[in-house]
Amino acid sequence: MKHQKQNSGNERPERSATAVAHANIALIKYWGKRSLSRNLPAVGSISMTVDSLKTETEVSFEDTLEQDHFELNGKKVKGPARERVSSFLDLIRPTERETYAEVVSTNNFPTGAGLASSASGFAALTLAASRAAGQHLKKKDLSRVARQGSGSAARSVYGGLVEMKRGATPDGKGDYAETLADEDYWDLRLVVVLTAEDGKEVGSTQGMIHAAETSPFYSKWIDEQPADLEAMRQAIVQKNFEKLGELTERSCFKMHGLMMAAQPSLLYWNPTTVMVVQKVRELRSQGIPAYITMDAGPQVKILCLPAWIDNIKQALSTINSIKKLWICKPGPAAEIISREKEKA
Numbered sequence: 001m002k003h004q005k006q007n008s009g010n011e012r013p014e015r016s017a018t019a020v021a022h023a024n025i026a027l028i029k030y031w032g033k034r035s036l037s038r039n040l041p042a043v044g045s046i047s048m049t050v051d052s053l054k055t056e057t058e059v060s061f062e063d064t065l066e067q068d069h070f071e072l073n074g075k076k077v078k079g080p081a082r083e084r085v086s087s088f089l090d091l092i093r094p095t096e097r098e099t100y101a102e103v104v105s106t107n108n109f110p111t112g113a114g115l116a117s118s119a120s121g122f123a124a125l126t127l128a129a130s131r132a133a134g135q136h137l138k139k140k141d142l143s144r145v146a147r148q149g150s151g152s153a154a155r156s157v158y159g160g161l162v163e164m165k166r167g168a169t170p171d172g173k174g175d176y177a178e179t180l181a182d183e184d185y186w187d188l189r190l191v192v193v194l195t196a197e198d199g200k201e202v203g204s205t206q207g208m209i210h211a212a213e214t215s216p217f218y219s220k221w222i223d224e225q226p227a228d229l230e231a232m233r234q235a236i237v238q239k240n241f242e243k244l245g246e247l248t249e250r251s252c253f254k255m256h257g258l259m260m261a262a263q264p265s266l267l268y269w270n271p272t273t274v275m276v277v278q279k280v281r282e283l284r285s286q287g288i289p290a291y292i293t294m295d296a297g298p299q300v301k302i303l304c305l306p307a308w309i310d311n312i313k314q315a316l317s318t319i320n321s322i323k324k325l326w327i328c329k330p331g332p333a334a335e336i337i338s339r340e341k342e343k344a
């Protein structure tokens, strides 16, 4: 992925690793933080890791660097985005001395548009950086570290259906994700509908703080989350698709509802978002079990079973303003890619 540097004489060899992680889409949403400094969630959440949206990241700690370098999709990144990566790397760097890294990352989907690029991004960065630093962390610990980059990244460490737990202590010991079912457990589909390519207007952290401070529904949201999580665990154990879909859609609207009720109101949707939502309701009224979810952006994700994909594609083809579709299956856990595999 990146240009290999020549090692001259007495320099230490660079310590490098490449990892891939897939995005995940929350079925029971995470919205709200109980600590900003440790990035601790105010609620647990449940997600599906998706196979089609992924980030590949190579991290090389090099003694010759005077600061961290970050390249995303072939472009050098500067300013706050580079600083976010840099302060995250402070959690992982080899401790014997200050060592900076070259980070080269590629997303195969739009960045920062409500398609969970921070989830796959920070999960891949955590795995690659920790391995490059010589650490072989357990998944639980990888998840705890990834969480500090982005809450949803804690879930992208695992494949399939994943639960992020809200811990009880201020040190974040209990705030990590766990697998509920791996990617082969249930042949689900998520149709990811791109309705706009631009970055989101209000980032998730800002949106969460704003909703907590001003939305009258925020405390209700927090209070009801344990019951929603339990109902979702049950739906997964029973493979009850209708229940899975209803709970998914409800959690999404509860989250967006509380944002809309914030002061000033936070609305992430565009006209195409609403058209897709209405189309899915129309399909349901025709007996097609399809359910929507949306994150901090205008994109819509449609949860369904494989048998209905053609009907859904057909229905969406009537909305001309849709930019792109991905048909996603449950995706795999984050993993290290060996150089041999990378070249293949």
Ligand code: PMV
Residues within 6 Å of the ligand: 025, 026, 028, 029, 030, 031, 045, 118, 119, 150, 151, 152, 153, 204, 205, 294, 295, 296
């Ligand atoms: O991981 P963050 O801080 O970008 O927050 C993610 C928030 C949502 O995507 C809206 C919900 C979720 O659970 O992924």
